[in-house]
Amino acid sequence: xxxxxxxxxxxxxxxxxxxxxxxxxxxxxxxxxxxxxxxxxxxxxxxxxxxxxxxxxxxxxxxxxxxxxxxxxxxxxxxxxxxxxxxxxxxxxxxxxxxxxxxxxxxxxxxxxxxxxxxxxxxxxxxxxxxxxxxxxxxxxxxxxxxxxxxxxxxxxxxxxxxxxxxxxxxxxxxxxxxxxxxxxxxxxxxxxxxxxxxxxxxxxxxxxxxxxxxxxxxxxxxxxxxxxxxxxxxxxxxxxxxxxxxxxxxxxxxxxxxxxxxxxxxxxxxxxxxxxxxxxxxxxxxxxxxxxxxxxxxxxxxxxxxxxxxxxxxxxxxxxxxxxxxxxxxxxxxxxxxxxxxxxxxxxxxxxxxxxxxxxxxxxxxxxxxxxxxxxxxxxxxxxxxxxxxxxxxxxxxxxxxxxxxxxxxxxxxxxxxxxxxxxxxxxxxxxxx
Amino acid sequence: xxxxxxxxxxxxxxxxxxxxxxxxxxxxxxxxxxxxxxxxxxxxxxxxxxxxxxxxxxxxxxxxxxxxxxxxxxxxxxxxxxxxxxxxxxxxxxxxxxxxxxxxxxxxxxxxxxxxxxxxxxxxxxxxxxxxxxxxxxxxxxxxxxxxxxxxxxxxxxxxxxxxxxxxxxxxxxxxxxxxxxxxxxxxxxxxxxxxxxxxxxxxxxxxxxxxxxxxxxxxxxxxxxxxxxxxxxxxxxxxxxxxxxxxxxxxxxxxxxxxxxxxxxxxxxxxxxxxxxxxxxxxxxxxxxxxxxxxxxxxxxxxxxxxxxxxxxxxxxxxxxxxxxxxxxxxxxxxxxxxxxxxxxxxxxxxxxxxxxxxxxxxxxxxxxxxxxxxxxxxxxxxxxxxxxxxxxxxxxxxxxxxxxxxxxxxxxxxxxxxxxxxxxxxxxxxxxx
Numbered sequence: 004x005x006x007x008x009x010x011x012x013x014x015x016x017x018x019x020x021x022x023x024x025x026x027x028x029x030x031x032x033x034x035x036x037x038x039x040x041x042x043x044x045x046x047x048x049x050x051x052x053x054x055x056x057x058x059x060x061x062x063x064x065x066x067x068x069x070x071x072x073x074x075x076x077x078x079x080x081x082x083x084x085x086x087x088x089x090x091x092x093x094x095x096x097x098x099x100x101x102x103x104x105x106x107x108x109x110x111x112x113x114x115x116x117x118x119x120x121x122x123x124x125x126x127x128x129x130x131x132x133x134x135x136x137x138x139x140x141x142x143x144x145x146x147x148x149x150x151x152x153x154x155x156x157x158x159x160x161x162x163x164x165x166x167x168x169x170x171x172x173x174x175x176x177x178x179x180x181x182x183x184x185x186x187x188x189x190x191x192x193x194x195x196x197x198x199x200x201x202x203x204x205x206x207x208x209x210x211x212x213x214x215x216x217x218x219x220x221x222x223x224x225x226x227x228x229x230x231x232x233x234x235x236x237x238x239x240x241x242x243x244x245x246x247x248x249x250x251x252x253x254x255x256x257x258x259x260x261x262x263x264x265x266x267x268x269x270x271x272x273x274x275x276x277x278x279x280x281x282x283x284x285x286x287x288x289x290x291x292x293x294x295x296x297x298x299x300x301x302x303x304x305x306x307x308x309x310x311x312x313x314x315x316x317x318x319x320x321x322x323x324x325x326x327x328x329x330x331x332x333x334x335x336x337x338x339x340x341x342x343x344x345x346x347x348x349x350x351x352x353x354x355x356x357x358x359x360x361x362x363x364x365x366x367x368x369x370x371x372x373x374x375x376x377x378x379x380x381x382x383x384x385x386x387x388x389x390x391x392x393x394x395x396x397x398x399x400x401x402x403x404x405x406x407x408x409x410x411x412x413x414x415x416x417x418x419x420x421x422x423x424x425x426x427x428x429x430x431x432x433x434x435x436x437x438x
Numbered sequence: 439x440x441x442x443x444x445x446x447x448x449x450x451x452x453x454x455x456x457x458x459x460x461x462x463x464x465x466x467x468x469x470x471x472x473x474x475x476x477x478x479x480x481x482x483x484x485x486x487x488x489x490x491x492x493x494x495x496x497x498x499x500x501x502x503x504x505x506x507x508x509x510x511x512x513x514x515x516x517x518x519x520x521x522x523x524x525x526x527x528x529x530x531x532x533x534x535x536x537x538x539x540x541x542x543x544x545x546x547x548x549x550x551x552x553x554x555x556x557x558x559x560x561x562x563x564x565x566x567x568x569x570x571x572x573x574x575x576x577x578x579x580x581x582x583x584x585x586x587x588x589x590x591x592x593x594x595x596x597x598x599x600x601x602x603x604x605x606x607x608x609x610x611x612x613x614x615x616x617x618x619x620x621x622x623x624x625x626x627x628x629x630x631x632x633x634x635x636x637x638x639x640x641x642x643x644x645x646x647x648x649x650x651x652x653x654x655x656x657x658x659x660x661x662x663x664x665x666x667x668x669x670x671x672x673x674x675x676x677x678x679x680x681x682x683x684x685x686x687x688x689x690x691x692x693x694x695x696x697x698x699x700x701x702x703x704x705x706x707x708x709x710x711x712x713x714x715x716x717x718x719x720x721x722x723x724x725x726x727x728x729x730x731x732x733x734x735x736x737x738x739x740x741x742x743x744x745x746x747x748x749x750x751x752x753x754x755x756x757x758x759x760x761x762x763x764x765x766x767x768x769x770x771x772x773x774x775x776x777x778x779x780x781x782x783x784x785x786x787x788x789x790x791x792x793x794x795x796x797x798x799x800x801x802x803x804x805x806x807x808x809x810x811x812x813x814x815x816x817x818x819x820x821x822x823x824x825x826x827x828x829x830x831x832x833x834x835x836x837x838x839x840x841x842x843x844x845x846x847x848x849x850x851x852x853x854x855x856x857x858x859x860x861x862x863x864x865x866x867x868x869x870x871x872x873x
Contacts, residue, residue, distance in 0.1 A: 041821065045828040049809060070821045074797055078817060086813045362509055374484065378521045382513060386476065386505045393480040396828055 005182075006143065006250040006277055008309045008330075012419045016301070016328040019418040022309055024142035025187070025247050026082060027090040029057045031309065032325040032418075034411045035092060035333040036404055040065045041075070041085040044338055045397045046404065048087055054373070054401065055408045058090035058142070060333045063135050064099030067125075068118050072138040080140020080186035091141040092333075095132045095174075095254075098282070098314070101150045109149065111166065129173035133181065133251075140186045141249065145280060146174035148254040153286045160258030167256040168270040175251060175274055182248045252278040252311060259292055261299045268303035278331075279304050280311040285334075294323065301328050318347050318410055319426065325414045326423055337407045341399035344388045347406045349427060353381075355399070360385040373405035440617075441578070441685040441712055443744045443765075447854045451736070451763040454853040457744055459577035460622070460682055461517060462525040464492045466744065467760040467853075469846045470527060470768040471839055475500045476510070476520040479773055480832045481839065483522055489808070489836065490843045493525035493577070495768045498570050499534030502560075503553050507573040515575020515621035526576040527768075530567045530609075530689075533717070533749070536585045544584065546601065564608035568616065568686075575621045576684065580715060581609035583689040588721045595693035602691040603705040610686060610709055617683045687713040687746060694727055696734045703738035713766075714739050715746040720769075729758065736763050753782050753845055754861065760849045761858055772842045776834035779823045782841045784862060788816070790834065795820040808840035 008031075010020040022029040036043045036051065038059045043051055051059065061081055066072065070084075078084035081091050097114075100107055104116040113128030127135075132147035147170050151163040253276035257263030271279060281300050284293050297312060304310050311331035312324050321332050337347065344356040348368035353360075355367070363381035375384070375398045387395035410424075417424035443466075445455040457464040471478045471486065473494045478486055486494065496516055501507065505519075513519035516526050532549075535542055539551040548563030562570075567582035582605050586598040688711035692698030706714060716735050719728050732747060739745050746766035747759050756767050772782065779791040783803035788795075790802070798816035810819070810833045822830035845859075852859035 040825050040827065041818070042825075042827045042829045045832065047809070047829065047832060048813065069825050070796065070817075074817065074821075077797055078799060078815065084815075084818055084821075086815070086818065361505065362512055364513060374482070378483065380513065380519075380521075382505075382509065383476070383519055383521065386509075386519075390475050390477075390504055392475065392477045393828060393831055394477045394482065397480065397482060397832060 005248045006309075008278070008307070010307070012421075014418055014421050014423075017326045017414075017418045017423070018328060018330070019415045020309075020330065022330070024058075024090045024250070026088060026142050027057060029090055030412075030415055031330040032411060032414060033057055033331050034321055034407050035060045035331065036407075037062070037333055037335045037338060038085070039335075040069060041081060043400070043404070044342070045393075045400045048085065050401060051087075051404075052089070054405050055412065056089065056404070058092055058331075059087065061091055061093045061139065061141060062099055063093045063096035063132065063139060064103070064127075066093075066139055067096060067135050068120055072135045076138040076140070076186050078186075080138070082140060082187065090143070092143040092331075093136050093139050093141040093145065094313070095145040095147040096127050096135065097132070097148050098150050100127055101152070111169070113147075129170040130177040133174055133177040137178070137181055137184050137249065138186065143250050143252060143278065144178070146171045146251060146253050146276070148256055148282055150283050150286070151256055151258045153259065153283075153288050155258050157260065160260050160263055164257045164263050164267045167254065168267065168274075171253050171271055171276075172274050175253075175276070178249075178251045182251075185247075185249055188247060250277045252276050252280050252309075254280045254282040254313070255300055255304070256283045257300075258283060259288055259296060261296065264296055264300045265303050268300055272303075272305065276308075278309040278311060280313050280331075281329075282313045284312070285314045285316055290320070293320075294327075297324060297329070298327055318407065321407065322410060322414055322424055322426065325411065325418075337403035338400050341403040342396050344395070344399065346384075346399060347403055349406075355381065355384050356388050357385070367402060368406070371402065371405065371409070373402050373409075375399075375402040375405070440683045441744075443713070443742070445742070447856075449853060449856050449858075452761045452849075452853045452858070453763060453765070454850045455744075455765065457765070459493075459525045459685070461523060461577050462492060464525055465847075465850055466765040467846060467849060468492055468766050469756055469842050470495045470766060471842075472497070472768055472770045472773060473520070474770075475504060476516060478835070478839070479777070480828075480835045483520065485836060486522075486839075487524070489840050490847065491524065491839070493527055493766075494522065496526055496528045496574065496576060497534055498528045498531035498567065498574060499538070499562075501528075501574055502531060502570050503555055507570045511573040511575070511621050513621075515573070517575060517622065525578070527578040527766075528571050528574050528576040528580065529748070530580040530582040531562050531570065532567070532583050533585050535562055536587070546604070548582075564605040565612040568609055568612040572613070572616055572619050572684065573621065578685050578687060578713065579613075581606045581686060581688050581711070583691055583717055585718050585721070586691055586693045588694065588718075588723050590693050592695065595695050595698055599692040599698050599702045602689065603702065603709075606688050606706055606711075607709050610688075610711070613684075613686045617686075620682075620684055623682060685712045687711050687715050687744075689715045689717040689748070690735055690739070691718045692735075693718060694723055694731060696731065699731055699735045700738050703735055707738075707740065711743075713744040713746060715748050715766075716764075717748045719747070720749045720751055725755070728755075729762075732759060732764070733762055753842065756842065757845060757849055757859055757861065760846065760853075772838035773835050776838040777831050779830070779834065781819075781834060782838055784841075790816065790819050790830075791823050792820070802837060803841070806837065806840065806844070808837050808844075810834075810837040810840070 007023040010018045012019050020031045022031055035058050036056050039062045075081055075084045100114050100116045103119045106117050108115040113126055115126050117124055129147040136144035148167040149163050151160055253271040255267045255271055257267040309330045312329045314334055315332050316334055344354060346353045346355055349370040360381040365381055366376040367381055368376050414424045442458040445453045447454050455466045457466055470493050471491050474497045510516055510519045535549050535551045538554045541552050543550040548561055550561050552559055564582040571579035583602040584598050586595055688706040690702045690706055692702040719731060744765045747764045749769055750767050751769055779789060781788045781790055784805040795816040800816055801811040802816055803811050849859045
């Protein structure tokens with residue numbers, strides 16, 4: 004196996020575990036910040052490390068268009084290209100093709116679409132999406148699927164689900180035949196140039212769930228000490244899995260129909276993947292429906308494999324779904340909301356642009372230990388946002404990611420103690436966050 | 439004295455010294471990054487500390503308009519507002535009033551101008567500019583001057599110089615009568631909220647000139663350890679000067695006329711200031727002329743006082759003027775150029791947007807130890823810029839500031855050894871940097 008998943012502690016439905024990938028060990032459940040075009044917008048990689056990001060997500064659609072798969076492949080894949088030593092997951096490109104392209108043309112073969120950048124015409128098939136993702140070299144890659152729109156009628160949902168199943172089989176076939184072509188086949192080679200030896204792989208920040216492999220060197224490393232004696236590539240990036248290839252996850256679709264979801268799960272499991280994702284949710288349906296589909300779909304997924312809920316969600320949702328047994332989640336919400344001045348705190352949402360904060364000398368979140376809350380006042384953050392300063396985006400994003408990552412750390416800790424993590428009453432996050 | 443300046447080593451014209459201010463000790467000659475509206479665009483304050491920024495500049499004009507002097511004053515001044523424990527210098531607002539306002543109206547009383555933000559009408563006089571700067575609370579503030587445009591005829595240059603001299607006297611009078619109103623009068627109080635105790639004041643990074651007070655705690659502090667046991671405010675920010683007030687510097691004007699510059703210097707010295715600036719240069723005149731005026735003006739300035747050349751310059755210029763005996767300089771060039779993808783390296787200028795870097799796996803500057811050059815490839819930086827990613831601005835700015843600050847550190851080191859620092863042949867910086 005190119006990944007290894009072990010559950011350390013399970014309570015009713017929730018579980019906490021360890022997912023070993025070629026580049027990093029990941030404590031689950033995990034939230035994955037989105038780094039669309041090889042950058043989590045506005046945040047340097049060393050800051051992401053300090054925040055405790057264990058795995059980030061790249062978007063194949065965006066990377067395929069810019070800088071192009073071949074460029075990334077030549078740099079040793081995304082790890083080398085963006086200098087990120089921990090784990091990476093790429094989506095298949097399917098979701099962006101469907102959400103960004105009104106002129107797409109879908110056939111059994113694949114999808115013809117136009118670039119949102121220059122209008123040029125492109126084609127993604129299960130095979131070409133695999134080829135792109137192998138070139139990008141993420142630790143975990145995703146089968147090419149069709150994300151069914153919402154609402155959709157029964158016929159449409161079934162046809163879409165069935166095509167996703169056929170595409171999953173083709174994705175797996177291509178992947179198995181070409182997985183040796185990953186840019187870091189002879190062991191992870193995150194970079195072609197030596198200074199990156201300084202980076203720390205495989206560290207999860209102060210994970211208090213008692214099961215974490217804590218890399219204390221990461222805690223000691225100061226960004227002001229770039230040449231500090233930390234483990235070099237050859238010492239520290241020892242393989243975490245016996246087989247040095249990527250892992251391909253399957254995706255369950257089926258719209259908002261529980262029966263179709265069950266059938267999709269069964270067909271995907273029959274093809275056989277080392278992990279399963281639930282796709283096609285959080286696309287506009289009511290939150291109760293999302294939860295219902297997640298809950299029912301989970302019943303049909305193997306307990307010993309990682310389960311990834313795609314594109315979710317609010318702080319309350321990521322806690323809720325982790326408690327239902329989801330192991331992995333990703334969402335643009337913390338980063339996108341930050342760019343709109345919407346910040347998540349232990350006391351609820353803060354719209355930092357409001358004039359009421361203009362002379363507020365307190366920290367953004369008195370219960371947060373992130374470098375933003377430790378140093379700056381709400382008044383200063385409000386000023387940066389109101390003045391359209393780039394630092395507003397940088398600091399806001401750092402805080403929101405810290406809030407999400409700390410929340411998941413607390414969830415893991417609670418599960419390890421046999422408890423269920425809940426936000427303080429009145430935190431008042433909800434789904435009404437259209438940005 | 440609210441500042442104390444001592445020269446440690448002088449060779450022919452160049453000198454290296456120490457400037458003590460209420461908030462920090464500054465090794466000179468020093469380059470001051472520009473933080474227009476209380477932010478060096480795109481760079482968090484802890485990163486500025488790591489880069490070795492000893493003193494940053496704030497623009498009174500911009501801060502007066504947004505967030506307003508009163509807001510900053512209530513937060514303990516700029517130090518508290520932006521959480522910056524090292525030194526700050528503010529300009530008088532005069533330069534922006536003249537450069538950003540075509541509709542300004544100048545009289546003996548002062549200048550009426552319109553906000554570039556909303557067109558509202560405002561008035562700056564020597565007195566109101568002092569009032570604003572006292573409220574902003576920088577360590578060093580500047581007399582209100584008229585920056586003579588270039589080119590200007592003899593009559594205009596003289597009249598302008600003479601008004602600057604009269605305004606200097608009014609600036610000093612107001613300052614002396616009101617300097618006790620500085621927001622941190624009872625000792626530096628950089629912040630109203632306690633988490634900022636974590637910040638390190640007064641550290642100049644690895645200064646190899648043998649005279650630096652190196653604060654090793656700063657080197658040990660990791661941003662991942664915000665609660666580390668580092669000196670608290672009361673322990674570390676002990677007064678560096680006996681008198682806890684700001685210092686007002688005078689400004690020499692006189693256009694491009696050496697005789698007028700001499701007269702301006704004499705009249706400004708007669709009023710009496712603890713430091714002198716040369717203003718009105720680098721406003722479009724040929725570089726040879728700038729140097730000629732700097733050189734001749736320096737002859738008329740007291741050797742035992744700090745000399746500040748305003749708004750200069752390219753990497754070659756800051757070295758050149760430090761070698762002529764200038765102690766302080768500021769310029770938007772490193773930060774502004776970074777936003778345009780123009781980067782300064784030991785091998786010369788790099789326009790990172792160029793396609794030739796698309797697959798360049800090497801570091802931006804192989805001789806640079808900054809966190810950007812230590813971690814990222816030219817290919818990645820080029821991709822970020824081409825993709826309009828905010829991280830491009832962040833990383834580019836960090837590198838350019840590192841290059842400027844490291845250059846000045848090398849200049850100080852050379853002076854302390856009795857040598858004259860020069861760039862490697864072929865670095866090829868020049869003034870042709872219109873952005």
